[in-house]
Every structure is written in structure tokens, then in C-alpha cells.
Amino acid sequence: MNSNDLYVQFRLLFRQLYDPLTKYAYTFVLDHTSAEDIVQDVFVRIWEKHQSIIESPQARPYLYRAVKNACLNHLGSKKRIQLASFSDADFDENNNITWTVTEEPDEDDIPNYRELLKKGIEQLPEKCREIFLLSRSGQLSNQEIADHLGISIKTVNNQTWKAMKLLKAFVQKAKSWLWPVITYFFTRL
Amino acid sequence: MIQIPEHIILLIEKQLNGHLNDEEAHILQQWRSEKREHEVIYQQLEKIWQQSGSILQETVYDEEQAWSKVDHRLSQGRNRSTIRLITRLAAAACIAGVLFIAGWLFYHNQAPALQLAKADQMNMPVTLPDGSQIILRKGATLSYPKEFSGNIREVTLTGEAWFEVQHDKSHPFRIQTKRATMEVLGTTFSINTNDQKDELIVATGKVLFTNKADTAEKHIIYPHQYSVLTKNGFDTKALTDSNFLSWKTGIIKFSNTSIEEMASTLSNYYGLYVRPDSVLKELPVLPTITAKFDKQPLDSVLEEIKLLVNISYRKQNDTIVLFKQ
Numbered sequence: 001m002n003s004n005d006l007y008v009q010f011r012l013l014f015r016q017l018y019d020p021l022t023k024y025a026y027t028f029v030l031d032h033t034s035a036e037d038i039v040q041d042v043f044v045r046i047w048e049k050h051q052s053i054i055e056s057p058q059a060r061p062y063l064y065r066a067v068k069n070a071c072l073n074h075l076g077s078k079k080r081i082q083l084a085s086f087s088d089a090d091f092d093e094n095n096n097i098t099w100t101v102t103e104e105p106d107e108d109d110i111p112n113y114r115e116l117l118k119k120g121i122e123q124l125p126e127k128c129r130e131i132f133l134l135s136r137s138g139q140l141s142n143q144e145i146a147d148h149l150g151i152s153i154k155t156v157n158n159q160t161w162k163a164m165k166l167l168k169a170f171v172q173k174a175k176s177w178l179w180p181v182i183t184y185f186f187t188r189l
Numbered sequence: 190m191i192q193i194p195e196h197i198i199l200l201i202e203k204q205l206n207g208h209l210n211d212e213e214a215h216i217l218q219q220w221r222s223e224k225r226e227h228e229v230i231y232q233q234l235e236k237i238w239q240q241s242g243s244i245l246q247e248t249v250y251d252e253e254q255a256w257s258k259v260d261h262r263l264s265q266g267r268n269r270s271t272i273r274l275i276t277r278l279a280a281a282a283c284i285a286g287v288l289f290i291a292g293w294l295f296y297h298n299q300a301p302a303l304q305l306a307k308a309d310q311m312n313m314p315v316t317l318p319d320g321s322q323i324i325l326r327k328g329a330t331l332s333y334p335k336e337f338s339g340n341i342r343e344v345t346l347t348g349e350a351w352f353e354v355q356h357d358k359s360h361p362f363r364i365q366t367k368r369a370t371m372e373v374l375g376t377t378f379s380i381n382t383n384d385q386k387d388e389l390i391v392a393t394g395k396v397l398f399t400n401k402a403d404t405a406e407k408h409i410i411y412p413h414q415y416s417v418l419t420k421n422g423f424d425t426k427a428l429t430d431s432n433f434l435s436w437k438t439g440i441i442k443f444s445n446t447s448i449e450e451m452a453s454t455l456s457n458y459y460g461l462y463v464r465p466d467s468v469l470k471e472l473p474v475l476p477t478i479t480a481k482f483d484k485q486p487l488d489s490v491l492e493e494i495k496l497l498v499n500i501s502y503r504k505q506n507d508t509i510v511l512f513k514q
Binding site: 005011012014015016018019020022023032036039040043044047048113114117118121132133136137138139141157160161164167168171 | 198202233234237238240241242244245246248249250252255256258259260262263384385462466467468505506508
């Protein structure tokens, strides 16, 4: 493969992964400009120093790892220790997920369900959110996520479902206080 | 409070990921209809799953703008590294070339005038001085003399083209590409030449296919054969792709074609990147497609495919991602 074709390949990879990677970076640095800069730097470095990875099936996991490392470097060592240590033990918890069902109006009635859910995702516990983001962005398989974070596939699944459970609770809670608030406003009109 | 048994969670998860088999679907369906609460929970979960996926996959950052920054940064570095070597070689070659051409023109002031045909916007038909018909695919260029002189009819091609060469036994017809020479007496065939490879598909007659790097390596290609020359040499096999001429005819035909093959045909025809998403690729049983499209815009082709096999699509910039509905 000559250099031009490789560059096309590289461009395709960029197109596919720029947005999901930048979102991922944002979850660490919490700043859009830094997140974009970090991801762009990672791509530039790959072209300059690691061209061989571009065609490899490992390109995606590699990019996710490189972006995460770059984010942690950006944040400095303190935050790094706090964030970086993933282990199955952290997630050792009871798996009997319980779900409450309320026979209240359907979620369709909640104004801005989507906005609400967005907020819910932002409020997930850090590691849980990271796993949920990785698994729902559709770019990595669960196996790749497990390898990337150094945990088991089972933990990836559990955390994804923990996130689902938390989101559901979040939406439900919002619903239970939103309704009184909304009705309050309506009665005042 | 309701406990969802772990095996049901597993099934819901499989269902949401789109790989549930019939038996499992049955069990899940049973659980859902057991109690109203079960159905409610399922609906709620499905909604959260889909909405959160759509939130997380929604494009937030401007990839085009970011790319232009990266491309700019790299173009400086990219050129610098190659310039050093190339400039020296090029400078030397230029001087030699100019001297040579000057000398050549001085002594042989009757070099045959070359015509250049370039298919910039759309496919372009070209008729050569001997009556041969050529159709250039958009992007292809062909250079040929105003008059064929001497024993050989010679043209130079880049890109993809279809040839119908006038039969003339005493004047072989020769096509030069960067890498190969193809010689014929009179026949119809299609060539696609670019930096990595030369592809040749013969419809009638036969073509002598020669590697410039090793002129001892000659291959005769017969009708319904597909031959490709890369830096690794020749590879010739029976033609399986019935769509090799769709760029010229506008007709795309699929017959029990796999999704991936279909995606690559569409990518090639429409000049976009069409790909199945990871879930679709991993489905244990992939649907195949049998259909015929005649000069249809991509949107209508994708809509028809959606109806045929339940595969939907979404656009991300100029990539089209196919996914299971």
C-alpha cells in the first residue's frame, strides 16, 4: 500500500472515530476545546510515528487507549491515579438488580425526555459512565472494552446494566418531582 | 418492587443488541406477557437503551473542520520528509530531461502530436483515429496520437475505461499504464489502472497483459477472466463480479449477494463509503440480496434494500452505515 492510499485509510479512520473519541476524551477533561485538541494530537502522532497501526484491526482499541492516556497526562498525576485504576474488584457488587415500576403517566409525557436522559448520563458514576459510553458508542466490542480497561467482559456487562438501572431510576425520580412542579405552575396560571 | 431474574436481563440485553435467537425471543416474549409490569419495564428499558444510544452516537464535534486542521499540520510534515529526497532526484531528472527533450525536439521536430482526453465531470466517450471506441469513467484520462503512425497503435491510460478496439491484425493496439502494457488485435475489455493496481476484464477476444517491471512475465487473458497486476505480481481468475461495468451501463445487479459485497459495489459505483455496522457484520445469518437497479440515485436504492431485507441506513458525512432494523 503506498503512502497516498494509507493516507486515505487514515482519513477514513479519522472520519469514523473523531466524534466518538472526542466525546470519550470529554468525559475526562470536561472541556470541549481540550478534548478536540487532544484527539487531533493523537491522530497527528499516529501519522508521524505509528503508521503501521492504521491498517491493523487493532486501530480502534489503540486509538481509544492513546486518547485516554493523553487525557490522563493532560490532567496531571493526581487525577490520574484516581481515574486510571480499574479493577474487577471495584465493581464487586450485588447483581440482583431490582426495578421499580410505577403506574404513572408514561415517559412520553415528560417534557424533554432526551435532555433529561442526557443529564442522567452525565451524572452516572465516573467509571460506570466511561463503560456505558464505550459500549453504547458502537465502536468497540465488549471484548475490546474489557481489554482496554483491563477488566472482564462480565464486568462490562454488569456496568452497562448498572448504568441502565441508574438511568431508569433517574428518569423516574425526575418524573415524580417534575409532575408536582408542573401541576403547580399550571394551577398558578 | 420487581426482581428481574438474571437470565431475563441477559435476554433483554441480547434483544437490545439485536442478536436474540428464536427460542430466546420466545422466552422473553413469555416473560413480557406474564405481567403488565414486565411489559412496562421492558418498554422503559428499550426506550432508555435506544435514546441513550442515539444521544451518545449523535455527532457533536465538527469532524470536517478538525480534519482540515490535522491535514494542514500533516501536509507540512508530509511534504518535508519526502521533499528532501524527491527534490534532489527531481532536480537532477529535470535538468537531464530538459536537455534531452531540447535535443530531441531539435533533431526530430516531428514528434506525433498527442491528444489528451480527460473525463472530469462524467463518463466520456472517445473515438480514436482508427475508429476504436473508448468510454472513460469519470476521473480517467487517456492520451493518444492525433494519427496513429508506425506499426503499433499506442495509447496511455490512467483510471478506468472500457475499450472496443477496431480489429487490425497488422497494427496491434497497445495500452500503456504506469505498471503494465496490454496488447490486443481487436477485442472488447475493461481496464482500471491506478497507483496500486491494474485490473483487466476481457469481454471478447484476448489481451496480452505484460508487467513492465518484468517484461518476461506475459499473460494472455481470455473472455470472462479477471486479471489484476499489483506489486506482488499477477492474479487471474474467473470473473465473478457481474457489476464490473455498472459505471458504464448504470445497471447494478445483485443475485444472492452478501451485504458486504453489496456495500463494496455501492461504494464503488456511487463514490462514497458504504459499510455495514459492527452488529450487522456479526449477525450469524446474514441476509443476501437479489435485486436490479437501473440508474437509480443512491437514496432510492437504499430504500429498496430496506424494504427487501429490513436493513436500514444512516448517513454520517459521506459514509453510509447500514444496520439491522
